Amino acid sequence: MVSEKMKELGSNRSVIRELFEYGKKRAAEVGSENVYDFSLGNPSVPAPKSVEEKIKSLLETDPTVLHGYTSAQGDANVRKTIADNLKKRFGASVSPDFIYMTCGAAASLTVSLKALAEEGDEFITFTPFFPEYRVFVEMTGSKLVPVKTIDGTFQIDRDAFEKAVTPHTKGIIVNTPNNPSGVILNPDSVKAIIEVLEKKQKEYGHDIFLISDEPYRELVYSDTENPVFLNLYSNTILCYSYSKSLSLPGERIGYIALGDAMAGKSDVYAAICGAGRALGFVCAPSMMQRVAAACDGETADVSVYRENRDLLYNSLTEMGYDCVYPDGAFYLFVKTPTANAKDFSDKACEYDLLVVPADSFGVEGYVRIAYCVSTDMIKRALPKFAELIKEYK
Amino acid sequence: MVSEKMKELGSNRSVIRELFEYGKKRAAEVGSENVYDFSLGNPSVPAPKSVEEKIKSLLETDPTVLHGYTSAQGDANVRKTIADNLKKRFGASVSPDFIYMTCGAAASLTVSLKALAEEGDEFITFTPFFPEYRVFVEMTGSKLVPVKTIDGTFQIDRDAFEKAVTPHTKGIIVNTPNNPSGVILNPDSVKAIIEVLEKKQKEYGHDIFLISDEPYRELVYSDTENPVFLNLYSNTILCYSYSKSLSLPGERIGYIALGDAMAGKSDVYAAICGAGRALGFVCAPSMMQRVAAACDGETADVSVYRENRDLLYNSLTEMGYDCVYPDGAFYLFVKTPTANAKDFSDKACEYDLLVVPADSFGVEGYVRIAYCVSTDMIKRALPKFAELIKEYK
Numbered sequence: 001m002v003s004e005k006m007k008e009l010g011s012n013r014s015v016i017r018e019l020f021e022y023g024k025k026r027a028a029e030v031g032s033e034n035v036y037d038f039s040l041g042n043p044s045v046p047a048p049k050s051v052e053e054k055i056k057s058l059l060e061t062d063p064t065v066l067h068g069y070t071s072a073q074g075d076a077n078v079r080k081t082i083a084d085n086l087k088k089r090f091g092a093s094v095s096p097d098f099i100y101m102t103c104g105a106a107a108s109l110t111v112s113l114k115a116l117a118e119e120g121d122e123f124i125t126f127t128p129f130f131p132e133y134r135v136f137v138e139m140t141g142s143k144l145v146p147v148k149t150i151d152g153t154f155q156i157d158r159d160a161f162e163k164a165v166t167p168h169t170k171g172i173i174v175n176t177p178n179n180p181s182g183v184i185l186n187p188d189s190v191k192a193i194i195e196v197l198e199k200k201q202k203e204y205g206h207d208i209f210l211i212s213d214e215p216y217r218e219l220v221y222s223d224t225e226n227p228v229f230l231n232l233y234s235n236t237i238l239c240y241s242y243s244k245s246l247s248l249p250g251e252r253i254g255y256i257a258l259g260d261a262m263a264g265k266s267d268v269y270a271a272i273c274g275a276g277r278a279l280g281f282v283c284a285p286s287m288m289q290r291v292a293a294a295c296d297g298e299t300a301d302v303s304v305y306r307e308n309r310d311l312l313y314n315s316l317t318e319m320g321y322d323c324v325y326p327d328g329a330f331y332l333f334v335k336t337p338t339a340n341a342k343d344f345s346d347k348a349c350e351y352d353l354l355v356v357p358a359d360s361f362g363v364e365g366y367v368r369i370a371y372c373v374s375t376d377m378i379k380r381a382l383p384k385f386a387e388l389i390k391e392y393k
Numbered sequence: 394m395v396s397e398k399m400k401e402l403g404s405n406r407s408v409i410r411e412l413f414e415y416g417k418k419r420a421a422e423v424g425s426e427n428v429y430d431f432s433l434g435n436p437s438v439p440a441p442k443s444v445e446e447k448i449k450s451l452l453e454t455d456p457t458v459l460h461g462y463t464s465a466q467g468d469a470n471v472r473k474t475i476a477d478n479l480k481k482r483f484g485a486s487v488s489p490d491f492i493y494m495t496c497g498a499a500a501s502l503t504v505s506l507k508a509l510a511e512e513g514d515e516f517i518t519f520t521p522f523f524p525e526y527r528v529f530v531e532m533t534g535s536k537l538v539p540v541k542t543i544d545g546t547f548q549i550d551r552d553a554f555e556k557a558v559t560p561h562t563k564g565i566i567v568n569t570p571n572n573p574s575g576v577i578l579n580p581d582s583v584k585a586i587i588e589v590l591e592k593k594q595k596e597y598g599h600d601i602f603l604i605s606d607e608p609y610r611e612l613v614y615s616d617t618e619n620p621v622f623l624n625l626y627s628n629t630i631l632c633y634s635y636s637k638s639l640s641l642p643g644e645r646i647g648y649i650a651l652g653d654a655m656a657g658k659s660d661v662y663a664a665i666c667g668a669g670r671a672l673g674f675v676c677a678p679s680m681m682q683r684v685a686a687a688c689d690g691e692t693a694d695v696s697v698y699r700e701n702r703d704l705l706y707n708s709l710t711e712m713g714y715d716c717v718y719p720d721g722a723f724y725l726f727v728k729t730p731t732a733n734a735k736d737f738s739d740k741a742c743e744y745d746l747l748v749v750p751a752d753s754f755g756v757e758g759y760v761r762i763a764y765c766v767s768t769d770m771i772k773r774a775l776p777k778f779a780e781l782i783k784e785y786k
Contacts, residue, residue, distance in 0.1 A: 250679025286643025
């Protein structure tokens, strides 16, 4: 008597959640110091001090305003601050009137997709991809079309992408730095994406939107520049979240932004407002809107992630693991020495190493290691990784 | 190229929002002290001091936990506190495992509806009703079926209700104290609802759910007791929000609860978890979850609402207005002296009195006056109301 689809969605734990629960059980048996849980993408560094300071100063202001409804789009001053910063930091031209505050990255995506989707639409994404993309796209009645990237580098395969675009393609979802691989799209990939989209828009005579999912925008450790799609493709819908940059994943705060260059931005923005209303969002959490704006552009101390990346990548590579070099985010993607990633993950569990088989991310033969953990834990885990790979030599 | 339905939803301002915007414009012309805006249901009293104190004490705790993801259902301690309070305050038996923390009342409703709705389903509600019910129900692809209540008292018309229940009825939405009328359902109405539902469940051989939308539960000013459906009907889905009780409407925090007595609660709860995931909620705002639990059962100082109700009801009745006596919430429902409520609202605007024509609430010939304003504003508005009614004598 309930929606079968929703029941299934609520009953089936993700592989990630399965591993995390196993880790908690195992920690109770052998002690948490002996379990090396690399399963979850939960920031390990605290929010910057300015978050706490801003909250304290906001508590001195009128509580009926502070905790009151903001407009559905978000507080006007908050949107102005964000628009100014997008200009200052990225040179992007965005009016505050085309920023929509959201309850985090997931809401940025569901609201954008619901705003765009009509019967029979398709949305493309590139492998490997965050598995919830499928849930969000299918919620709107549309179809997710995963397109294979170049194995090992996960850069765009232009031909494969071009073949996948059809008259039903309403948009594509791009995520750089990428969860789960940590890869940043290089200039060739960016060029391929934009050229194909521009060409197909002309060919079909209608818009194709680029949804840029950017929660890891500030988590870049190499000199590699992360592309700013807002400046490169006029039909870009920027979906942002402060979860990772400010270490506020539980607070659910982010935004959607449309650039001045988008011709149909009034219609898209109206549909975004309608979708937010229909899905039940009302407004983004009011106090956190102000905190996010005050701290916009700052980051938690993410230097530990870089340290972790270097330690883990260098050590595992030296041991003989085949790792994809991650420029950002806090994930390391490792080719499994046996074809079946689940078998490898199970074997790793015997060493109390919890790593996620990547099949649900749309690629086979890889595991994801989330290194948003203490450097000390990584150091203690390294001998285990060394023992593990010996099993395959 | 966007969803036409979402675009329309985002473009069409509600009557309430139209009036509110007009009021702001008018205030700029004649001074805000000369505009009497009764359009919005935005709490006028500050959150209790304990909210601020709890936030401050939480800021002394580990920020990676405080601002980190909670489980999708909500923090375990938060759910335990709420379950304990439901027992203590209402004698309701609810396990923490069947509480789901939400981003406020709207989210409680959209998640519940999405969890239940299948192709062709119908949801009943009673007039007058909160207009967003239609938006939320239609978002799931279901149909909203409004059932007329007894004019003037807005209590349940048992025959009309019974006739409206069909094999397609998946659930009904009940809201007491009611927005927009302030009416509390009396024991006869409650009995009628439950008897009809029990009878029809048997007749059709399937569940019919009662979604109890209770944001105004704590805003009761008369001796009239507000029904606790959780104790009266086993297929009750309690949808709660702290927006009105704690004056935190912008913070988006509430919950869904299923009672121990619900036979299919495991399936319903799984579907609720699935729906929250599909709609993009991830988890309710983490810090506010803890604040809500710590202050659960407290209220902002709502005595001013009672004072406002008495002043407004008594004065308008004395002037000759036909008012529905409100036991709770912060709305007064007034019969318009002319059949067309929009005409009356327009005429009231000439006196700078902003009152909402109730057509969009599903009844004709009424206006809603939101008295969550300062008592002083009401006092200053009374002579205007007196002049206004003279036009119709």
